[in-house]
Amino acid sequence: xxxxxxxxxxxxxxxxxxxxxxxxxxxxxxxxxxxxxxxxxxxxxxxxxxxxxxxxxxxxxxxxxxxxxxxxxxxxxxxxxxxxxxxxxxxxxxxxxxxxxxxxxxxxxxxxxxxxxxxxxxxxxxxxxxxxxxxxxxxxxxxxxxxxxxxxxxxxxxxxxxxxxxxxxxxxxxxxxxxxxxxxxxxxxxxxxxxxxxxxxxxxxxxxxxxxxxxxxxxxxxxxxxxxxxxxxxxxxxxxxxxxxxxxxxxxxxxxxxxxxxxxxxxxxxxxxxxxxxxxx
Numbered sequence: 001x002x003x004x005x006x007x008x009x010x011x012x013x014x015x016x017x018x019x020x021x022x023x024x025x026x027x028x029x030x031x032x033x034x035x036x037x038x039x040x041x042x043x044x045x046x047x048x049x050x051x052x053x054x055x056x057x058x059x060x061x062x063x064x065x066x067x068x069x070x071x072x073x074x075x076x077x078x079x080x081x082x083x084x085x086x087x088x089x090x091x092x093x094x095x096x097x098x099x100x101x102x103x104x105x106x107x108x109x110x111x112x113x114x115x116x117x118x119x120x121x122x123x124x125x126x127x128x129x130x131x132x133x134x135x136x137x138x139x140x141x142x143x144x145x146x147x148x149x150x151x152x153x154x155x156x157x158x159x160x161x162x163x164x165x166x167x168x169x170x171x172x173x174x175x176x177x178x179x180x181x182x183x184x185x186x187x188x189x190x191x192x193x194x195x196x197x198x199x200x201x202x203x204x205x206x207x208x209x210x211x212x213x214x215x216x217x218x219x220x221x222x223x224x225x226x227x228x229x230x231x232x233x234x235x236x237x238x239x240x241x242x243x244x245x246x247x248x249x250x251x252x253x254x255x256x257x258x259x260x261x262x263x264x265x266x267x268x269x270x271x272x273x274x275x276x277x278x279x280x281x
Contacts (some may be wrong), residue, residue, distance in 0.1 A: 004088075008170055015193045018136070018139060019136075019141065020127055020161055020272060021140075021141040021162075022141070022162055022163070023159075023160035024037045024040075024144055024163075025145040025157070025183075026165055026166055026173075026180055027147060027149055027153075027176050027180050027210075028145065028147060028176025028177075032168060032232065034057065035238060036261075038242070039248050040142065040177055040261060041053040042099055042247035042249045042250070042257070042261070042266035042270065044098075044099075045097070045099075046096070046262065046265070047251060047262070047266060049265075050098050050137065050140070051100070051139070051141070051142065052102060052137075052140075052142045052188050053142045054102045054141060054142065055098065055103055056152050056155070057145065057178050058107075058109035059146070060106070060145065061144075062101070062109065063104050064102050065097060065242040065245065066095075066246075067094070067105050067246060068094070072103075073103040075089050075104065075256065076102075076105035077090060077103065077104055077105060079103065079105075081111055081155070083124070086128060087102055087128045087131070090102040096247070096250065100138075104201065112150055122155060123159075125143075125155040126158050126159035138249065142143060142254055143159070145157075147244045149179075153183070154187065155193070155261060157184065157192060160195065161195075162177075162196040162197060163195065163196045163197055163198060164199060164201070165198075165199070165201070166203045166232075167203065168202075168203050168204045169202050169203070169204060169209075169215040169216055170212075170215060171211065171216065179184055184197065193279070196204075196221075199226055199228050199268070201228045201230065201231070202216050202219065204233075204255070205233050205234060207233070216231065226246035228271075230267050233242070233257060234262055235255060235256050235260075237252045238255070238257035238258075
């Protein structure tokens with residue numbers, strides 16, 4: 001991966017604003033990344049936060065999972081990355097009040113080649129987020145990253161305050177986590193020195209499976225308090241919801257998956273409040 005050198009006077013994303021930008025990332029596929037982006041965004045909106053979900057994956061699963069079809073995507077993240085539109089112009093109101101979406105576009109798959117010779121190619125999203133921060137419109141921005149290390153992932157981590165890591169409770173998921181930590185260190189070293197790990201959330205957890213318990217124990221031993229207390233259980237209703245173009249909280253509010261994401265949202269908000277208080281002191 002070719003990275004640029006961060007400019008010295010403005011090495012980190014804008015600080016001190018109430019907006020918190022989280023890149024939801026894991027370089028291993030199938031860990032519940034997009035599912036977490038959709039449902040955490042929905043749950044945060046449900047508990048009173050104002051949220052923008054950025055679908056920065058060319059597959060567009062987050063957009064589809066929120067019921068936003070191709071025809072409704074008049075302005076997309078491709079337009080934002082190319083500098084033709086702002087994030088505010090790309091934001092689409094979803095069925096849930098408080099949750100907006102900046103939709104994906106298949107053209108994002110060719111973005112790396114299109115911007116190969118462009119200046120500040122790794123800062124396109126950060127520049128767009130700087131304008132959005134000034135509006136005070138949102139309290140959280142969640143960026144659904146592709147499951148690979150490419151220009152879209154680099155842009156997300158360069159523009160984010162922190163990385164939010166969904167981790168499936170299976171053995172091979174730990175290998176993906178190791179790769180992700182290397183990527184975060186790389187971005188910290190050259191593009192965004194202030195990048196933090198927001199937290200690790202265990203997904204697809206099966207209490208009947210001893211391996212799930214073992215992986216959870218190993219992750220907590222290694223990452224300590226960085227791992228959220230809330231775990232997302234393996235739940236058929238969570239798996240079904242995207243096929244209906246709905247977050248699971250709208251598809252079936254009472255199911256175990258919905259309740260877990262609501263609990264996670266409350267924990268995210270509480271930890272964020274504690275983080276801000278600690279910085280003041």
